[in-house]
Amino acid sequence: MALPSVHMLQPATVFRKGNNLYLSRYDCDKRRSPHIAFASIQRSERDTSIDPKVESLLDRVKWDSKGLAVAIAQNVDTGAILMQGFANREAVATTISSQKATFYSRSRSTLWTKGETSNNFINVHDIFLDCDCDSIIYLGKPDGPTCHTGTETCYYTSVFDLLKEQEAKGSKLALTTLYALESTISQRKAELAEGESGQPSWTKRLLLDNRLLCAKIREEADELCQTLENDESKSRAASEMADVLYHAMVLLSKKEVKIEDVLNLLRKRFSQSGIEEKRTRGSHKSQEN
């Protein structure tokens, strides 16, 4: 049996009680259990190969009685919650080293890396612990649909729709505002393609008329600038920005560009802040010339 590492990132007192080691707490859950953190010494053989720094970090996590913590995979660009599983020490250590979201399967009692059969890996950019150190976010970029059903995320059953008995309308992803708007615009586009009659909505009019759409984008951008130039109110600036975003998203829909692709680009340009920003701007400028 391997002893857990005591290379702590910050000083901590280690003491033994029964079959377990207890560590003094220095960051997590100060309110609820101020003095001790649990660290099992019942490690697997594979643990011995884990970097001592990673070991110390894993000691921070408040594993449950089965050695597990909740692990949530989130899309770094869209914020969509892709799936939720459980992770043990080895799963988190593997995720850190491979940067592929890895979980512990409670039903199969084994480690599993999302994508190992489907090839739809979740490429992890960072891992976050919550204030209690018993919940983990794998913040990353999925290679493809996360759900085994082929949908983008595992969350496509709306309780409120079920209660309204709207299940027949089909599944609805748990979309946040920007993506719900993108989905609405996409729906209008599909309705137009189906030749739906009647008075077209504003979105449909924009989708049908490139000149109107471009005139609106230029107009709204101009109005956004005026909020700064004329020292208009904050609420006016927010409203004009909402208009810019909406009209620009109708254009993206026409061009078949997903807002996720735009955010992916923004992240790559700005992920390293200053230096990256200037370097990428340089190459972007030369791309413009």
Next chain:
Amino acid sequence: MALPSVHMLQPATVFRKGNNLYLSRYDCDKRRSPHIAFASIQRSERDTSIDPKVESLLDRVKWDSKGLAVAIAQNVDTGAILMQGFANREAVATTISSQKATFYSRSRSTLWTKGETSNNFINVHDIFLDCDCDSIIYLGKPDGPTCHTGTETCYYTSVFDLLKEQEAKGSKLALTTLYALESTISQRKAELAEGESGQPSWTKRLLLDNRLLCAKIREEADELCQTLENDESKSRAASEMADVLYHAMVLLSKKEVKIEDVLNLLRKRFSQSGIEEKRTRGSHKSQEN
């Protein structure tokens, strides 16, 4: 002891085994456990007041051996994962009826509504179940900071920062792309306010020069329109949209408007799709006149 409702949203076979009722499954977890769903008949007194439709819905959830499921609260506008707790039948039923995110505290063995002491409620707009029906998203709008430490979310400890021993730099929220960019711009603004010397970055130049910033916003909006007018590539459209977003976000930073406020406005305008869209557009137009 109250018997669970058998008013199902879709037909289901109910059978008893020992002290429990089992229901035939019709939607969840088809791959892993195709035939039965567990529904405990050991209900609390308070359960008897639950709407039969809600009862049926709660029967869909694959509660664990302690009658719990993972519940994740997510900001409907930003996508930020606010916190993660556990919910039992009563917690979900209470969330449905009150539309305030409610959990089951495992340490205190009691129901608790987030905000009941802090007043920082999470106003739930919809609830989603995952494909296995054992994980729940409370998609909603927080009244204030969610974490008891006063931070916006409970996830502010970056594992990769810890491994790089960058803890001293302070906590970093688990930000997705748009909010990471907003945070970078905000940081540049703070550096300017501190009178930092040296060659200013592009963001700083924009922050210092309203004429340059507005000229860039108008120029980038124009270039975005040109991608449609001149039938340019999808990648060009994505790139121009990234430019529009970035420059417009610098303006928002100058106006002290959060992108969350813009999304909040967009959601209110478009949440009811067509009808709302036209109605709100009407009132928005009159606001412009």
